[in-house]
Amino acid sequence: MSSIETSPLTRKLRAFVAFSGPELAVLDRLHRRKRAFVPGRDLVQQGQSEQAAYILAEGWVCSYKVQPDGTRQIVDFQIPGDFLGLRSILLHTSDHSVEPIVSIQAAEVLIEDLLEAFSDTPRLAMAILWMASRDEAMVVEHLVGIGRRDAEQRMAHFLLELGARLTLVGMGSRAGYDCPLTQYHLADALGLSAVHVNRVLRKLREDGLVTFRDGRVTFLDHDRLVGLAQFDPAYLEHTGPLLK
Amino acid sequence: MSSIETSPLTRKLRAFVAFSGPELAVLDRLHRRKRAFVPGRDLVQQGQSEQAAYILAEGWVCSYKVQPDGTRQIVDFQIPGDFLGLRSILLHTSDHSVEPIVSIQAAEVLIEDLLEAFSDTPRLAMAILWMASRDEAMVVEHLVGIGRRDAEQRMAHFLLELGARLTLVGMGSRAGYDCPLTQYHLADALGLSAVHVNRVLRKLREDGLVTFRDGRVTFLDHDRLVGLAQFDPAYLEHTGPLLK
Incomplete structure (x- = not known):
């Protein structure tokens, strides 16, 4: 039981539900089919049916959609504790693809x-529904932010949101976090060119707000960055369990 | 049981689960606290805690977010069979508001x-998770579409998506549907000015594709409109129950 106690999914769901021992055992059983994947091969493929879902235990992946014109748009990144392709087992055909960014365990x-x-513990069903709702809240926040935030604010918001998500699963803090994303990932996710990403990161660094280099995001002035991004983490919901 | 058999929520969830009689009784019990609301007062309020959720039985509502600068952005519209404010009971504070557009029953x-x-029937938990996933798929589709679709395509996609959703609950067809939205709603949801909405609707009418007047959307050439919008309804998932 010690490993499930500290697994990223457990840490995350505990923000919503205070699990009992038997409930943790159910959660542990969900982790029984462990798989390893390497970058370059999709775990979940858009347009395909009968896909599996995965609980990400280690590593980073990105979810993307291929447009009718063949261009690729990154919808979001997933970190340990996140579900991958939940929609792909609930919908007949997956509406997106999922690709490892580094070697992963899932x-x-x-x-x-x-x-x-769910039949063993309805509270787990509620927790997974909470998780899906939180994911939707994130997409809504991105949708609403697109028209409203300039490139700098978008980058600041993105780096802060990732930081808050990673902190929840014990992989980040107000000081910063390790991050394997390239500038191409950032560009694709934020709708900017790679050159523009470079310029925006330089500006944020010169303003003494945040640096991103050598695979590490370092918050130089977390409070001021929050102010710039108008980042309100309420939708990420880290205020302690609603179901005791 | 006859009313629950034909309720919009039942029609909708049956696209995912083939419910048994006892499962329908559970679904019926969820409808026991009936409420009526009129336009002008929010059912769910952004930033408030301890909100209720609602199953919309009759009428239309809109979900919106108020930005830090006070502007209001419509995230989506809900129609009969949709959950309202599901996130607002799962997150400590609601990340959005919900307002009736017409008089509603919920x-x-x-x-x-x-x-x-959920403890009576785990398949219902799975169906509600499916519904939340479908809602997320819609938001993802909007997010990805923003940068890619021009005003005409965005309007065409919007009218087709609403049509598909309404058809699932028996309130629309390939011929069209009744729609209480004003041009201001469309403008706010699509990120256009009211004047621009007017111009786009006139263009679509003159091209013989669709009309929207006197509270009715009429598809003049459904296939050609689908082509213009590059509308692929797979993410709306109407292909019959996955759970038999």
Whole structure:
């Protein structure tokens, strides 16, 4: 039980539900089919049916959509504790693809596994619904932010949101976090060119707000960055369990 | 049981789950606290805690976010069979507001009601998770579409998506649907000015694709409109139950 106690998914769901021992055992069982993946091959493929979902245990992945004109748009990045491709087992065909950014460890989850877990503990069903709602809140926040934030604010908001998500699973702090994303990932996710990403990061560094180099994001002035981004983390919901 | 058999929520969830009689009874119980609301007063308020969720039975509402600068952005519209404010009972504070567009009928649902229903039937938990995933797929589709679609395509996509959603709950067809939205709603949701909305609708009408007047959307050439919008309804998932 010691590993499930400290798994990223457990840490994350505990922000919503205070799990009992038997509930943790159910959560542990969801992790039984462990898989390893390397960059360059999609875990989940857009347009395909009968896909599996995964609980990401280690590493980073990106979710993207390919447009009718062939261009690729990154929708979001997933970090340890996140579900990958939950929509791809609930919808007949997956509406997006999922690709590892680094070598990853993930547990495969089928719809039958979820049904079994839900019948053992309805509070887990509620926790997973919470997680899906939090993911939706993030997409809504991005959608609403697009028209409103300039490039600097968008970058600041993005780096702060990632920081808050990583902090919840014990992989970040107000000081910063390790981050394997390239400037191409940032460009694609934020709708900027790579050159523009470079310029924006330089500006944020020169203003003494944040640096991103050698795979590490370092917050130089967290409060001022929050002010610039108008970042309100309420939608990320880290205020302690609603279900005791 | 006859009313729950034909309720919009049942019609909608049946696209995912083939419910048994006892499962329908559980779904019926979720509708027990019926409420009526009129335009001008929010059902759910952004930034407030301890909000209820609702299952919309009759009428239309809009979900919106107020920005730090006071401007209001419509995130989406909800139609009969949709959950209102599901995130507002799962997150400590609601990240959005919900306002009736016309007089509506809705059933109030508390987190305890959902937990009780989930423990009676885990397949209902899975169906509600499907519904939340479908809602997220819609927001993702909007997010990805913003940069890619011009005003005409955005309007065409919007009218087709609403049509597909309404058809699922028996309130629309390939011929069209009744729609209480004003040009101001369309403008706010699509990020256009009201004048621009007017111009775009005139263009679509003159091209023989679709009309929207006197509270009715009429598809003049559904196939050609789908082509213009590059509308692929796969993410709306109407292909029959995954859970038999």
